[in-house]
Structures are given as C-alpha cells and as structure tokens.
Amino acid sequence: MSLPARTRFSLFAQREVGRLWSVVWVPASIFVLSVIMRYRIRDVRDLRRRFRTLVKETDKPIVICPNHLTMVDSALVTWALGGPWWLVFHYRWVPWNLPEYHNFASVWFSRLAAWATKCIPIVRGGERNQVSKVLKRIQHVVSRGDTAIIFAEGGRSRTGRIQMETIAHGMGRIINSIPDCHALCVYLRGDRQDRWSTIPKRGDSFYVDFEFFRPESENSGMRRSRDFAMQIADRLVQLEEKYFARQATA
Amino acid sequence: MDQDEVRAKIVEIIGTYAKDKEALASATDDTNILEDLKVNSARLVDVILDFEDAFDIEVEDEDADKVNTIGDAVSLIAAKI
Numbered sequence: 001m002s003l004p005a006r007t008r009f010s011l012f013a014q015r016e017v018g019r020l021w022s023v024v025w026v027p028a029s030i031f032v033l034s035v036i037m038r039y040r041i042r043d044v045r046d047l048r049r050r051f052r053t054l055v056k057e058t059d060k061p062i063v064i065c066p067n068h069l070t071m072v073d074s075a076l077v078t079w080a081l082g083g084p085w086w087l088v089f090h091y092r093w094v095p096w097n098l099p100e101y102h103n104f105a106s107v108w109f110s111r112l113a114a115w116a117t118k119c120i121p122i123v124r125g126g127e128r129n130q131v132s133k134v135l136k137r138i139q140h141v142v143s144r145g146d147t148a149i150i151f152a153e154g155g156r157s158r159t160g161r162i163q164m165e166t167i168a169h170g171m172g173r174i175i176n177s178i179p180d181c182h183a184l185c186v187y188l189r190g191d192r193q194d195r196w197s198t199i200p201k202r203g204d205s206f207y208v209d210f211e212f213f214r215p216e217s218e219n220s221g222m223r224r225s226r227d228f229a230m231q232i233a234d235r236l237v238q239l240e241e242k243y244f245a246r247q248a249t250a
Numbered sequence: 251m252d253q254d255e256v257r258a259k260i261v262e263i264i265g266t267y268a269k270d271k272e273a274l275a276s277a278t279d280d281t282n283i284l285e286d287l288k289v290n291s292a293r294l295v296d297v298i299l300d301f302e303d304a305f306d307i308e309v310e311d312e313d314a315d316k317v318n319t320i321g322d323a324v325s326l327i328a329a330k331i
Contacts, residue, residue, distance in 0.1 A: 124291065125290075125291035127318065128294075128315040128316070128318055129315055131315070154291070166290075166292050167292065169294075173311050220308065221309060221311070222295060222298060222302070223302070223308075226299065
C-alpha cells in the first residue's frame with residue numbers, strides 16, 4: 001500500500017484545512033442536527049463515555065462500519081460518538097467519509113465543502129481502478145491514525161433492515177489491508193425510521209449501539225477480505241436484532 | 251485448459267450473476283462485466299471467488315481491480331493456472 005507523494009501531500013493538506021476550520025464546521029453541522037432538525041440521540045452520555053473509554057484503551061486502527069438508512073447517517077454516527085468540542089479537539093475521530101460522487105459533484109460549492117470536511121468521493125460500481133485508488137487513500141489515512149466510516153451495505157438499505165446481499169466488500173478489504181485494524185460496528189436507527197429515506201423525520205430520536213472487534217479469518221486474499229466483511233455484517237445483524245427485541249418489549 | 255475453455259467457463263460463472271442474459275449470449279472479450287452484463291458491483295467479488303473455486307487459483311484484491319471485461323478475466327486466470 002504505497003501512495004504517490006503527491007497524493008499523500010494532498011490528503012495531508014485536505015486534513016489540515018478541515019482541521020483548521022473544524023471549529024466552525026463541526027459545531028455548525030451538529031447545530032443543524034440538534035437545533036434545526038431537533039434530532040436526539042438516546043442515552044448519548046453513556047454512549048460517548050463508552051466510546052471515549054474504548055479509544056483511550058486501544059491504539060489500534062479503527063474503521064467505523066454502520067448500517068445505512070439515510071444520507072445523514074455518517075453525521076449522526078459522528079455526533080453520537082462525540083460532542084462538537086470533543087470532536088474539534090480530537091479531530092482524528094471525525095471520520096473520513098466516502099460520499100457517492102454523483103450525489104454532490106454537480107455544484108462546485110458542494111465539491112469544495114466535501115473536500116474540506118474529510119470526504120473522499122467515490123463512484124459506486126465505477127471503474128475498479130478508480131474505486132481501488134479511493135480505497136488506498138482510506139487505507140492510508142486510517143493506518144496513519146485517523147478513522148473512516150465505511151457503510152457495511154453498498155447503499156441505503158431498501159428494506160429497512162441489514163441487507164446481506166449488498167454487503168460492501170471494500171469494507172473488509174480495507175480492514176484486511178491494515179495490520180491489526182479493528183471494526184467498530186455501529187447500529188443507528190431513528191424511532192420513526194421504518195425504511196430508507198433521504199433524511200430522517202424532523203424531531204426523530206435515535207437509538208445507537210456499537211460493538212468493537214477484530215475480524216479473524218484463516219483464509220487469504222479476497223476470501224479473507226470477504227470473511228471480514230461478512231463478520232462485520234453479522235455483528236450488525238446482531239445489533240439490529242437486539243434493537244428490535246428491545247422495541248418488542250418496550 | 252486452453253483460453254477458449256477458460257473463456258467458456260468464465261461466461262458460465264458470470265451467467266449466474268448477469269442480469270442481461272442477451273448481452274451474455276453475444277459476449278466477447280471486450281464485454282464489460284458490470285456495465286454490459288449488468289452484474290451488480292457488490293456481486294463482482296462473488297464472481298471472482300467462484301473463479302477461484304472453479305480454476306483452483308487465488309486472486310488478490312489488487313488483481314481483481316484489473317478485471318473489467320471478460321478478456322481481463324481470461325488474462326488473469328490464464329496467468330494463474
């Protein structure tokens with residue numbers, strides 16, 4: 001995994017520009033979520049305490065692997081794991097994102113905003129070499145201590161439940177390519193989120209739970225990456241079942 | 251196994267995943283697996299793992315990145331068997 005020096009510098013510059021103005025964009029993003037959209041994260045203090053304990057106790061590379069129901073899931077997961085000022089002062093835990101290029105590329109301002117907020121655009125289902133270049137960039141930033149969000153499913157779940165048939169191989173590939181990389185499986189769901197949508201309903205309250213583990217496999221090559229991706233998906237399914245079991249008894 | 255046999259086996263494997271069966275029937279080495287045969291990109295990994303089983307080879311992720319067309323798959327497999 002070696003990136004050209006120019007690409008490494010470009011990622012470094014992107015990160016530092018984002019970090020310099022994170023004092024604006026991180027609180028502003030959370031202001032939109034919490035005040036304008038009136039979203040709430042249930043048991044957020046306990047959740048953040050668990051996450052801070054976890055990151056204090058481990059120095060392992062971590063990839064965050066959430067389920068995917070709306071287009072603001074990555075912002076919600078980030079907010080659930082850390083408050084605005086904690087994220088500003090622990091910028092490595094503001095994850096890199098892989099937004100679909102065609103969702104924002106038509107407007108120059110969106111492209112600039114994405115660049116300055118730790119986003120690396122990807123064309124899903126695009127040329128394999130281009131996808132590979134994006135994955136190598138993510139491998140680079142994660143192996144240097146940052147984290148990234150890679151959605152377990154290739155896109156938002158059309159059924160509203162974890163879709164095993166759409167599990168993204170790239171997630172397992174990234175974890176496989178970084179020595180001792182761990183997965184943080186995060187299950188996020190709004191109380192009024194029956195199925196996929198663009199954004200959650202205003203005022204929705206979110207259940208968030210996570211599990212941290214190191215995928216294992218005796219295989220090698222692509223099969224090992226595939227095993228990793230499936231193990232992560234299995235953990236998310238378990239978290240989903242836990243969510244619905246709680247809902248049934250509530 | 252010669253290249254024609256490899257190609258025939260590859261087309262047979264891809265047939266399980268291809269949504270465009272007409273394009274598959276007239277596939278050439280230049281046929282793009284994702285775009286022309288409408289194989290879901292998330293299933294491309296399954297296709298290549300099936301290649302591994304069928305030809306008793308091991309494919310690395312980096313090798314798989316080079317597989318866009320049926321011709322690419324034939325070249326990759328021919329180099330490994």
